Amino acid sequence: MIRADAAGVGKLGDRVVNRLGFGSMRLTPRADTSVAIKVVRAAVELGVDHIDTAAFYVSPGGVLDVGEGAPRYATELIREALHPYPRELVLATKVGPWAETADDLRAHVHENLRRLGVERLDLVNLRLTRRGGSLAERFRVLADLRAEGLIRDLGLSNATLDQVDEASAIAPVVCVQNSYAVDLRRDDDLVPALAARGIAFVPFFAIAGPRREDGASDDHDEAVRRIARTHGVTPHQIRLAWTLHQGPNVLAVPGTGDPRHLRENIAAGAVRLTADELAAL
Numbered sequence: 478m479i480r481a482d483a484a485g486v487g488k489l490g491d492r493v494v495n496r497l498g499f500g501s502m503r504l505t506p507r508a509d510t511s512v513a514i515k516v517v518r519a520a521v522e523l524g525v526d527h528i529d530t531a532a533f534y535v536s537p538g539g540v541l542d543v544g545e546g547a548p549r550y551a552t553e554l555i556r557e558a559l560h561p562y563p564r565e566l567v568l569a570t571k572v573g574p575w576a577e578t579a580d581d582l583r584a585h586v587h588e589n590l591r592r593l594g595v596e597r598l599d600l601v602n603l604r605l606t607r608r609g610g611s612l613a614e615r616f617r618v619l620a621d622l623r624a625e626g627l628i629r630d631l632g633l634s635n636a637t638l639d640q641v642d643e644a645s646a647i648a649p650v651v652c653v654q655n656s657y658a659v660d661l662r663r664d665d666d667l668v669p670a671l672a673a674r675g676i677a678f679v680p681f682f683a684i685a686g687p688r689r690e691d692g693a694s695d696d697h698d699e700a701v702r703r704i705a706r707t708h709g710v711t712p713h714q715i716r717l718a719w720t721l722h723q724g725p726n727v728l729a730v731p732g733t734g735d736p737r738h739l740r741e742n743i744a745a746g747a748v749r750l751t752a753d754e755l756a757a758l
């Protein structure tokens with residue numbers, strides 16, 4: 478069985494994690510929460526030590542017909558699956574969208590602490606609704622919470638390099654989480670620029686691509702299909718492998734609620750693309 482260390486390790490600040498992690502946004506659409514819990518446990522059993530979440534990943538309508546008290550939030554599913562958490566696990570969350578004020582941001586942090594059942598969050602990404610513009614006021618709120626000991630490390634999501642540099646002058650930025658895929662290439666220049674600063678790049682929608690929240694499809698570019706056939710893997714695995722080849726600072730967090738897809742995604746970390754294949758993609 479291929480494990481999450483197949484793609485090697487990367488750094489989130491001073492913490493070392495396997496480059497193949499797990500995104501929890503696809504856990505909540507499933508009606509059967511017991512499958513979601515199994516997927517999270519299987520990820521950790523396969524060596525995943527970096528899980529991405531958010532307190533706003535909640536089942537449609539916020540309610541699932543699964544009985545009184547059943548978890549509906551990805552954060553609660555993760556807590557149910559893994560608490561007390563393994564020491565080596567980095568649980569990354571995000572706050573910010575819809576936060577108008579400093580009080581909103583603080584409330585988001587406290588909601589994450591409560592739902593995950595921890596006294597300190599490992600990593601909080603400030604999720605920007607718009608690329609560009611000043612983030613200093615909002616980032617200072619999180620830097621203060623970090624200084625108070627409620628957050629270990631900080632990152633950004635949906636950010637430009639200028640915003641990374643603005644934030645880094647306030648507190649260390651350990652990662653940037655932006656949408657990026659073989660067919661979503663806005664950040665080609667950002668990845669090496671972050672590497673030069675010792676900052677991890679954590680792409681989301683690596684598999685979903687331009688379909689974004691709508692999820693994966695079977696509609697793939699011919700080069701992706703051909704290279705998948707050569708390696709005896711699926712086109713989705715090639716999409717994921719491609720992101721991992723974009724730099725040593727790239728950490729993958731593929732999202733799935735499907736146990737088979739979880740194993741395939743972890744196995745994608747073992748796919749080695751040639752220079753010709755990368756050029757074709």
Ligand SMILES: NC(=O)c1ccc[n+]([C@@H]2O[C@H](COP(=O)([O-])OP(=O)(O)OC[C@H]3O[C@@H](n4cnc5c(N)ncnc54)[C@H](OP(=O)(O)O)[C@@H]3O)[C@@H](O)[C@H]2O)c1
Pocket residue numbers: 499500501502503529530571604634635654655680681682683684685686689690691692693711713714730731732733734735737738739741742
């Ligand atoms: N910072 C942000 O603003 C932000 C935004 C979006 C997401 N994220 C994070 O990034 C993670 C990744 O993003 P994502 O989950 O939206 O997209 P993704 O990882 O690119 O793709 C997920 C989609 O692909 C399917 N899938 C996964 N593995 C597959 C496989 N091996 N074969 C075929 N289909 C597969 C999933 O469905 P199944 O469930 O059926 O497998 C789902 O439809 C999220 O889970 C979340 O933690 C962050």
